[in-house]
């Protein structure tokens with residue numbers, strides 16, 4: 111139900127849409143696994159944060175977006191960018207810091223952006239992307255009616271002032287923005303209970319006058335609520351916050367030994383496998399066969415391996431080009 | 439040419455640019471019906487409506503970043519930060535986001551955001567409403583920083599800033615808001631990065647900006663009687679700053695004083711002095727003089743004893759004129 115009590119019709123995903131979401135999740139899974147490997151092998155410097163275990167969120171939300179809608183994301187943003195449709199080779203080249211990457215090798219994993227697909231950027235500042243994405247929604251309302259902005263962030267970011275400030279403006283001005291909080295229970299090495307008194311980020315959103323709903327890490331549940339929220343936003347009914355309770359399978363960054371988190375807790379987190387569940391559901395519903403799943407998996411593995419080869423063989427930026435374009 | 443007040447020139451620039459380009463809009467606290475805390479946007483709400491003259495909640499950090507996001511998606515926002523002191527809550531937006539979004543995303547975005555903010559002392563507004571923090575931002579690659587000293591420049595620099603595709607911080611000195619001066623009507627653009635030699639003189643170069651330009655001119659009038667000729671350079675823009683004009687002048691006078699209202703330590707004058715020391719040492723006939731506020735917050739009481747002005751500039755210039763190595 112929308113704010114005005116009208117029901118926004120939300121069609122259930124058809125077979126092709128279901129398969130597309132499955133493929134997106136599978137792609138994100140294989141990309142992240144591969145990145146963990148090559149990062150651990152020392153091929154990529156810096157920090158790398160993966161979203162393994164959280165693949166359902168980007169796949170389900172982006173299924174409702176078109177190329178000219180905007181998304182803003184975070185340090186854990188590979189999945190969002192991939193779901194929004196960025197080119198896998200250019201994505202990989204950027205993560206490898208190559209001159210032909212999306213950002214000329216200046217952003218790496220943590221600040222990746224692709225203007226062509228409305229990816230406004232990952233952000234190294236927790237919460238920093240929330241007002242920026244709200245600004246994209248402001249521009250949609252002002253200049254690009256019908257477009258929306260989707261803002262991804264974690265529950266840790268919801269303690270930043272920028273979170274409340276942005277939601278307040280979005281509610282005031284009925285901006286076409288959907289806030290998607292991936293609540294994985296951890297902010298770096300600190301569990302939610304240590305940094306928040308409320309159980310749900312949704313409660314914080316409601317306090318700012320933004321409607322909100324909490325769902326589990328289930329791709330179809332996320333798809334349904336996101337669809338309603340995005341349709342509302344497009345039609346000018348204002349912002350919405352969707353909170354997904356999910357699990358971070360691995361450490362905060364690749365290489366984090368997680369001494370603060372017991373083995374059992376990790377095993378329990380990893381038992382929440384949104385991809386495996388969805389695969390079983392699709393097979394059960396005869397949308398997918400085990401054979402087809404294998405083929406798709408092989409296809410994604412090959413695409414990822416090719417992207418890694420592309421990145422490896424791409425040129426490094428030249429020192430002389432480092433300052434190019436700083437000012438227009 | 440009409441003689442108008444500085445603050446009116448600011449309003450004129452915004453009105454003309456909003457007329458010219460529908461993507462230009464204004465965001466800030468009290469900018470709508472009240473016309474801004476200092477009156478800069480008076481009349482704009484009536485002309486352009488609340489869609490383009492947007493009263494924000496009191497959340498500078500987020501409406502600044504919101505402007506950055508809106509600019510990346512095709513708008514040209516002007517953001518008013520009521521007092522420069524309040525820009526401290528926007529440091530993430532200014533430094534990590536706005537300044538970096540073009541560079542770190544590999545030149546994919548334009549960030550045409552103008553941040554206008556009144557700065558400086560003289561109103562007995564106390565430690566948290568009187569600061570000059572321009573050097574902080576001049577230190578951040580990706581930002582431009584201008585400091586108009588006259589009503590004509592207030593209009594011409596602001597119009598250029600609004601048309602610039604880079605983020606530009608426009609620092610308006612509060613004590614200048616009421617100042618009257620000739621301002622060209624209509625199209626009047628002052629290029630960002632070009633200094634103005636506002637008085638020629640052969641003995642000492644004084645490099646300054648903002649309110650201190652007028653203090654330097656007062657010092658120059660005083661020293662003329664003593665037979666010392668000051669060449670006063672109004673930088674107008676401190677990032678980028680017009681090295682050539684400064685260097686040409688120093689090559690002529692061989693003596694330099696830098697002056698600003700911000701605390702002397704680490705102010706923009708230090709950068710100018712260092713650049714001259716680095717590249718033009720041979721031309722100098724005397725140590726460089728530096729004028730700035732003492733290293734302390736701006737006090738409520740005895741503000742006039744704190745603020746640097748013509749007296750300090752004259753003193754530094756005299757010393758430079760008489761001194762040698």
Ligand SMILES: Cc1ncc(C[n+]2csc(CCOP(=O)(O)OP(=O)(O)O)c2C)c(N)n1
Nearest residue numbers: 186234235236264265266267294296297298
């Ligand atoms: C302003 C800021 N503070 C702290 C950090 C360090 N930091 C990086 S990620 C992170 C935790 C974020 O948690 P959450 O928002 O829940 O996202 P998650 O990592 O769980 O995806 C912290 C504290 C930062 N990058 N920026």
